[in-house]
Amino acid sequence: MTLEARDIHVTLRDTKILKGVSLSIKPGKLVGLIGPNGAGKSTLLRAITGLVESRQGKILLDGRELSGWSLKERAKKISYGAQGAPVHWPLEVGHIIALGRIPYLDPWQQISARDREIIDQAMIKTDVAHLSGRLVTSLSGGERACVMLARAIVSKTDYLCLDEPTASLDPYHQLQVMDILQNLAREGRGVLILLHDLALAGRYCDELTLIHRGQILAQGNVNQVLSDKNITHAYHITANRKDGDPFLSPWRRSGRPEHDRKL
Amino acid sequence: MRIKPPLLTLLLAIILAVIAFLSLFIGSADLGAGDILAALSGSATHSTEIIVIDLRLPRMVIGILAGATLGLSGAALQGLLRNPLADPGIIGVSASAGLGAVIAIYFGLSAYFPLSIQIMAMGGALIATMILSFISSHDSSILTLILAGIGISSLATAAIALTMNFAPSPMSLQDMIMWLMGSLENRTVSDIIFAGPFIIGGWLIMRGVGQGLNACSLGEDTAQTLGINLKKLRMKVIVGSAISVGATVSVCGAIGFVGLVVPHMVRNIIGYAPGRLLVPSALLGAILLTIADLITRIPFGHGQLRLGVVTALIGSPLFLYIIYKTREAMR
Numbered sequence: 001m002t003l004e005a006r007d008i009h010v011t012l013r014d015t016k017i018l019k020g021v022s023l024s025i026k027p028g029k030l031v032g033l034i035g036p037n038g039a040g041k042s043t044l045l046r047a048i049t050g051l052v053e054s055r056q057g058k059i060l061l062d063g064r065e066l067s068g069w070s071l072k073e074r075a076k077k078i079s080y081g082a083q084g085a086p087v088h089w090p091l092e093v094g095h096i097i098a099l100g101r102i103p104y105l106d107p108w109q110q111i112s113a114r115d116r117e118i119i120d121q122a123m124i125k126t127d128v129a130h131l132s133g134r135l136v137t138s139l140s141g142g143e144r145a146c147v148m149l150a151r152a153i154v155s156k157t158d159y160l161c162l163d164e165p166t167a168s169l170d171p172y173h174q175l176q177v178m179d180i181l182q183n184l185a186r187e188g189r190g191v192l193i194l195l196h197d198l199a200l201a202g203r204y205c206d207e208l209t210l211i212h213r214g215q216i217l218a219q220g221n222v223n224q225v226l227s228d229k230n231i232t233h234a235y236h237i238t239a240n241r242k243d244g245d246p247f248l249s250p251w252r253r254s255g256r257p258e259h260d261r262k263l
Numbered sequence: 264m265r266i267k268p269p270l271l272t273l274l275l276a277i278i279l280a281v282i283a284f285l286s287l288f289i290g291s292a293d294l295g296a297g298d299i300l301a302a303l304s305g306s307a308t309h310s311t312e313i314i315v316i317d318l319r320l321p322r323m324v325i326g327i328l329a330g331a332t333l334g335l336s337g338a339a340l341q342g343l344l345r346n347p348l349a350d351p352g353i354i355g356v357s358a359s360a361g362l363g364a365v366i367a368i369y370f371g372l373s374a375y376f377p378l379s380i381q382i383m384a385m386g387g388a389l390i391a392t393m394i395l396s397f398i399s400s401h402d403s404s405i406l407t408l409i410l411a412g413i414g415i416s417s418l419a420t421a422a423i424a425l426t427m428n429f430a431p432s433p434m435s436l437q438d439m440i441m442w443l444m445g446s447l448e449n450r451t452v453s454d455i456i457f458a459g460p461f462i463i464g465g466w467l468i469m470r471g472v473g474q475g476l477n478a479c480s481l482g483e484d485t486a487q488t489l490g491i492n493l494k495k496l497r498m499k500v501i502v503g504s505a506i507s508v509g510a511t512v513s514v515c516g517a518i519g520f521v522g523l524v525v526p527h528m529v530r531n532i533i534g535y536a537p538g539r540l541l542v543p544s545a546l547l548g549a550i551l552l553t554i555a556d557l558i559t560r561i562p563f564g565h566g567q568l569r570l571g572v573v574t575a576l577i578g579s580p581l582f583l584y585i586i587y588k589t590r591e592a593m594r
Contacts, residue, residue, distance in 0.1 A: 051484050075490030086482040088345040089535035102478055103490045107471035151481075155489070 002026050003078065003159045003190055005048050007057030010040075017043045019214040020057070025190040027158055030182055032205035033194045034225075036235050036257065039211040041194045042083060042163055048192070049080045049161050062158075075103035079155040081162035083194075085148040087136045093147050094132040097123060100154035115154075122153040126180055142173030149180055159190045166197060178204045198239070202226050202247050210234055268539045271532055275546035282553050283327060287319050289560055317451065325450045326556045327549040328462050329511040330521060334548020335541055336504030337522025338529070339469055342476035342537025343500045344405055350523040351508040354408075354501060355415030356391045360512035362419040363387025365426045365439045380442070381457055381513045388509020391415050395505055399497045405483070408501065445516035445571030447556050458510040465507025466545075472499050473538025480537065518571045520578030521548050521555075527585045551577070 004024040010017045017040045025031050025048075033041050046052045048059055050066050059066040061077055069077070079100070087096060100122075101115045111119075123129040126146040136144065145165060152160055165181065166174045174197065182204055185191045195201045201208055201222070208225040210218045212234040218225040231239050232254055240251035266274075287299055292314050301307035302315035333351055340349040351357060363383035372379035398411045423443070430436035475496040478486035487493055511518075529543045552570075555577060559568040 046484070049488055051487060070490075071487065071492055072490040075488060078488065080485060080488035082482050082484050086485075087480060088482070089480050089537065091480060091535050095534075095536055096481070099478055099481060099489065102474060105474065107474045 001062055001158065002060070003048065003062075003192075004060040005044065005054075005057070006060065008044065008047050008054045008059070009056040010043050010047055010052055010054055012043070012052070017214055018047065018054075021211065021214070021216055022057075023048070023192075023209050023216075023219070025159055025192050027188050027190045028185055029206045030185040030191045030193070030204060032201040032208045033192060033211065034196070034198065034201050034208060035211035035217075039234070040214045041211055044211065045080075045161050045163055045192065045194055049078055050074060051080070072103055075155065075157075077157050078159045078161060079152040079157040081148055081152050081160070081165060083163040084167070085144060090135045090137040092132070093128065093134050093136060093139070094119070096136055096147060097128075097150045097154055100151040103155055118154050118156065119150075122150040125153065125183070126150040127176070142169050142176070145169055145173060145177055146180070149177065153184065157189070159192070160184065161192045163194050164196065165193055166195065166200060174200060198226060198231070199247050199249055266532060268533045268543065271529075271543050272546065275543055275550065279327070279546055279550050279553070282550055282557075283323050286323050286326070286553055286557055287315060289557055290314070290319055291560070291562070318449070321450050321452050321455055322447050322556070323553070324455055325458070325514060326447050326553045328455075328459065329447075329515045329518065330549035330552025331545040332462055332465065332504075332507040332511045332548070333518060333521040333552070334525040335466065335469065335545035336508050337548070338526040338537065338540040338544035339472060339476065339500045339504055340522075341526050342479065342540070343472075343497065344409060345479060346409075347527065348523070349409075350519075351504060352416065352517075352519065352522070354391070354395055354412040354505055354508075355419060356388045356395075356505045356509045357512050357517050358416045358419035358423070359391035360384040360388040360509050361443055361517055362422050362426070364442055364513065364516070365423050368435055368438045368442060369426050369430065371431075371435065378453060378457055381454065384513030385458075385461065385509055387419070388505065388513060391419070392502060392505035392509060396498060396502050399501050400494070405497075408497070441569065442516050443571075444569035445518040445574075446559070446569055447515055448559075448567070450514060454514045458514040461510030462507045465503045465505070465510065468499055468503030468506065469541075472496060472503075473541055475538075476500075476541075477536055477538040480535075516569075516571060518552070518574050520575045520582070521551055524578040524582045524585070525551060527582065527589070531585060531589065 002024050006022050008018050008021045021044055033044065035041050043052060047054050061069060097119050098111050101111060123132065126149045128143065128146045128150055131143055139147065166177050169177065178200055181191050181193060205222055207220055208222050209216060210225050210230055217234050218230045226248060231237060236253060236255045236257055237250045238252055238254050239248035241248040288296060294311060294314065298307055298311045299315055302312045336351045340351065341347055363386050364380045367380040367383035394415060395411065399408055427436055427439050430439060475491045478489045478491045483493055525544045525548045526540050529540050529547060533539055555570055555573040558573050559570050
C-alpha cells in the first residue's frame with residue numbers, strides 16, 4: 001500500500017515545472033513537501049491527485065497506475081484539499097462537510113444515518129461540531145481550515161493530499177491543524193502536505209521532500225533535509241537554530257534567487 | 264424562513280397545479296366555470312370546446328414547460344458557473360433563437376409553411392448549442408464558456424439589429440419586435456408537439472447533475488477529486504439547458520428574468536446548495552410564468568401586454584429586493 005509518484009515531468013504552457021520528481025507516501029506517515037515559491041510543489045500535489053497529467057513517468061496507487069482507476073474509485077482512496085479552500089456559495093458548515101461523502105453516493109442518493117455518523121465523528125475530531133449550522137462565510141480562517149479538514153476526513157480515504165492547510169492561520173490554529181494531521185497519520189493514513197513553515201515541517205513531519213526549481217534537492221529524514229546547506233541553496237536564507245536542532249527559524253536572507261525560470 | 268427542500272417541492276407543486284387549473288378560467292371570452300368544466304369533460308358546445316381545449320389548455324401547458332425550463336436552466340447554469348448572475352441568456356442560445364425567428368419573419372416564411380418561425384428559431388438555438396458543446400468538449404474553463412456565450416449572444420444580437428434595420432416593411436418590423444418581447448398568445452397543440460420533445464429532452468439530459476453541482480461549490484479541482492466527471496457535467500448542463508431553452512424561445516419568444524430571479528427566490532427559502540435548487544426552481548419558474556401570462560390577459564387600453572415585458576417588470580424589483588436581503592450572506 002503506497003501512493004507513489006515516479007519520475008514525474010509536467011510542462012505547463014511551455015514552462016517545465018517538474019523535471020523528474022519521485023515521491024512516495026505510505027500509510028501512517030505525515031510527509032511534508034517544502035520548497036520556495038514556484039518550485040513546483042502544488043503542481044506535484046496536483047499530479048499525484050490526477051489533476052494534471054505527467055508527460056512522462058507515472059503515478060501508482062497501491063501498485064496500479066492512477067489512470068486505470070475510475071474517478072469515483074480514486075475519490076475513495078485519495079482526498080485533496082485545494083489551496084485557500086475555496087467555497088463558492090454561502091453554504092452551511094454541515095452541508096460542506098457532507099460533500100466529502102459524495103464518492104460513496106449515487107447521483108440521487110441522500111446522506112444516510114451511517115454517513116451522518118461519520119460526519120459527526122469528523123466534526124468532533126476537528127473540533128467544529130459547534131459550527132454545524134453556521135454559514136461558511138461567517139467563519140474565521142482557523143475555523144474554516146478545520147471545517148475543510150473535516151470535509152477531507154469524511155471521504156475515508158487512505159491518502160490525504162493538502163495544499164497549504166496551515167496557510168494564513170494564527171499559531172494556535174497552525175498547531176491544531178498539524179496535531180489533527182499527525183493524528184490522522186497515526187491512525188494509519190498517508191498524509192502529504194505542502195508547507196512553507198519550516199519550523200512546523202521540522203516539528204511534525206515524519207519525512208520531508210524539498211523541491212527546488214522542479215527537481216528534488218533533498219528527500220527523507222527531516223534533519224538531513226533541513227540542513228543549513230539545503231536551506232541556503234533552496235531558499236537563499238540562513239536559519240537561526242542550535243546545532244543539530246531541526247526546529248529552525250528563518251533569520252536573514254543570503255544571496256537572491258535567480259530569475260531564469262525558462263526552459 | 265427555512266423549510267426542508269422536499270416540503271417546498273410539494274408546496275410548489277400544489278400551488279402550480281391550482282394556478283394552472285385557474286388559468287383555464289381566465290381569458291377574453293367570458294366563460295362560466297360550468298362551461299370550462301363541461302369542456303374538460305367533453306360535453307360542451309363546439310365553440311366553448313375550441314376556446315378551452317384548443318386555446319387555453321395548450322397555452323397553459325406551454326407556459327408550464329417554458330417557465331420550468333427557464334427556472335431549471337437558470338438554477339443549473341448558476342450552479343455550474345458558480346455565479347449568481349448567470350441566466351439562461353448568458354450562453355447565447357436565446358439570442359440565437361431570436362435571430363432565427365427574426366430571419367423567418369424577414370423573409371415572411373410563415374406564409375409558405377406553418378411553424379416556420381419556430382423551426383428557424385430552433386435552428387438558431389441548435390447552431391449555438393453546437394458551438395457551445397464544441398467549446399466545452401475541448402476541456403475549456405468555465406470562464407471560456409461564459410465568454411463564448413457572451414460572444415455568441417453579442418453576435419446574434421447584432422445580426423438581429425441588422426435584420427430589423429433592413430426590415431422589408433413596418434409591419435414585419437413590428438412583428439419582429441413583438442416576437443422578441445415574448446408571448447404565449449395563440450399557441451396551439453402543434454407548438455407543444457414541436458417544442459415539447461426538445462424541452463423534455465433537455466430536461467432529461469440535465470437529470471442527475473445536482474450532486475456534481477454541489478461538489479463544484481468547492482471549486483472544480485476538489486469536485487474532480489470527489490469523483491465528479493467535470494467534462495460530462497459541463498456537457499450535460501450546457502447542452503441540456505441550451506436545447507430546452509432554445510425550444511422554449513422558439514415557441515414563446517425571449518422571456519427574460521425568470522431564469523435569473525427564480526433560483527434566488529428558492530435560495531432564500533432552502534439555502535444555497537446548488538443541487539437542491541433545481542426541482543424547486545423549475546416549479547417556481549412554471550408558477551411565475553403562468554401568473555405573468557395571466558397578467559397579460561388583463562386588457563390594457565388598446566394594446567396587449569407582452570409576456571417578456573411582464574416578467575421583467577415583476578422580476579427586476581423582486582431581484583433587487585432579494586439581493587438587498589441576502590447581501591450579508593453573499594459577502
